[in-house]
Amino acid sequence: MIELSKAEFEVLDALWLNYPATASQIIERLSDEKQWHEKTIKTLLGRLVKKGALSFEKDGRQYIYTPCMERAEYTLKESQNFIERFFSGRIAPLVSGFAKSEQLSQQDINELKKVIDDWEKQQK
Amino acid sequence: MIELSKAEFEVLDALWLNYPATASQIIERLSDEKQWHEKTIKTLLGRLVKKGALSFEKDGRQYIYTPCMERAEYTLKESQNFIERFFSGRIAPLVSGFAKSEQLSQQDINELKKVIDDWEKQQK
DNA sequence: AAATTATGATTACAGGTGTAATCTAAACTT
DNA sequence: AAGTTTAGATTACACCTGTAATCATAATTT
Numbered sequence: 001m002i003e004l005s006k007a008e009f010e011v012l013d014a015l016w017l018n019y020p021a022t023a024s025q026i027i028e029r030l031s032d033e034k035q036w037h038e039k040t041i042k043t044l045l046g047r048l049v050k051k052g053a054l055s056f057e058k059d060g061r062q063y064i065y066t067p068c069m070e071r072a073e074y075t076l077k078e079s080q081n082f083i084e085r086f087f088s089g090r091i092a093p094l095v096s097g098f099a100k101s102e103q104l105s106q107q108d109i110n111e112l113k114k115v116i117d118d119w120e121k122q123q124k
Numbered sequence: 125m126i127e128l129s130k131a132e133f134e135v136l137d138a139l140w141l142n143y144p145a146t147a148s149q150i151i152e153r154l155s156d157e158k159q160w161h162e163k164t165i166k167t168l169l170g171r172l173v174k175k176g177a178l179s180f181e182k183d184g185r186q187y188i189y190t191p192c193m194e195r196a197e198y199t200l201k202e203s204q205n206f207i208e209r210f211f212s213g214r215i216a217p218l219v220s221g222f223a224k225s226e227q228l229s230q231q232d233i234n235e236l237k238k239v240i241d242d243w244e245k246q247q248k
Numbered sequence: 249a250a251a252t253t254a255t256g257a258t259t260a261c262a263g264g265t266g267t268a269a270t271c272t273a274a275a276c277t278t
Numbered sequence: 279a280a281g282t283t284t285a286g287a288t289t290a291c292a293c294c295t296g297t298a299a300t301c302a303t304a305a306t307t308t
Contacts, residue, residue, distance in 0.1 A: 005295055009209070023255080039298050042256070047295090061255050061304055075210045076221045082206050085133070086199045091222060092235030097200045098215060099243045109240055111216030116233055116240075119223045129265055147285075163268050166286070171265090185274055185285050 001077050002053050002069075010034065011044045012053055012067060012074075020057075020066045125201050126177050126193075134158065135168045136177055136191060136198075144181075144190045 014029040015021055027041050045065065048054040056063035087093045098104050128136065138153045139145055151165050169189065172178040180187040211217045222228050
């Protein structure tokens with residue numbers, strides 16, 4: 001699995017919003033939430049390329065970046081990894097921990113029910 | 125939140141198995157799964173103490189370590205953090221990602237149903 | 249054409265991390 | 279009592295990370 005740092009992920013996440021995109025577009029998108037210097041974001045873009053998380057094409061002297069994987073694919077791997085590390089690979093204990101500490105809303109419950117429902121339908 | 129590295133967490137996890145415990149007991153427990161040198165584990169214990177994740181009492185020249193928090197408490201915080209970062213704080217999309225990629229077993233579904241059930245009962 | 253600007257590349261630098269080795273002193277052996 | 283072992287403390291060191299600044303160069307402006 002490609003290992004991304006927190007900051008690297010946030011840059012990639014800004015690209016996932018809409019891609020391909022140039023560095024300046026990504027910087028623009030991040031400018032609301034983060035106080036990062038433009039140089040910082042460029043450094044992170046470079047590291048993402050080096051790690052194989054992004055590819056780019058040249059357009060004049062600019063680069064046009066594209067993620068090398070989909071967000072869902074990446075977050076799935078991260079999730080598996082997380083659940084393996086903290087809950088021996090079982091997902092229910094994670095949800096159960098939320099329930100016990102009153103972190104679940106009725107909306108969460110409804111959404112979870114739907115996921116279960118869909119899963120069962122799909123099993124037929 | 126106390127931030128622990130991967131390796132630090134694994135050492136703490138070995139202590140959570142049964143505590144209080146001495147360094148040598150922890151080293152013994154980890155010896156099956158990890159190829160860590162004894163010195164490495166001692167370094168990690170020291171870092172855990174420094175970060176405030178462990179406390180200890182002296183017993184002759186040995187230390188007897190105790191975690192400063194419960195496992196469930198720590199994993200809950202990590203989970204919240206994780207879900208915030210990758211799923212904007214919503215838990216259902218994480219579970220849904222597992223479902224879509226066929227990572228859910230019937231057992232997982234049963235366990236999830238029980239969590240939901242218990243939650244609903246508790247709401248009365 | 250010269251000056252300025254903007255882009256990516258390279259360099260910087262402190263603090264965290266994995267992975268120990270060495271040091272120091274107390275406890276145990278002989 | 280002297281030597282040896284062992285526990286924790288200190289030091290080591292390369293790579294990762296956050297956070298840029300500087301450099302080289304191509305494009306744009308004047």
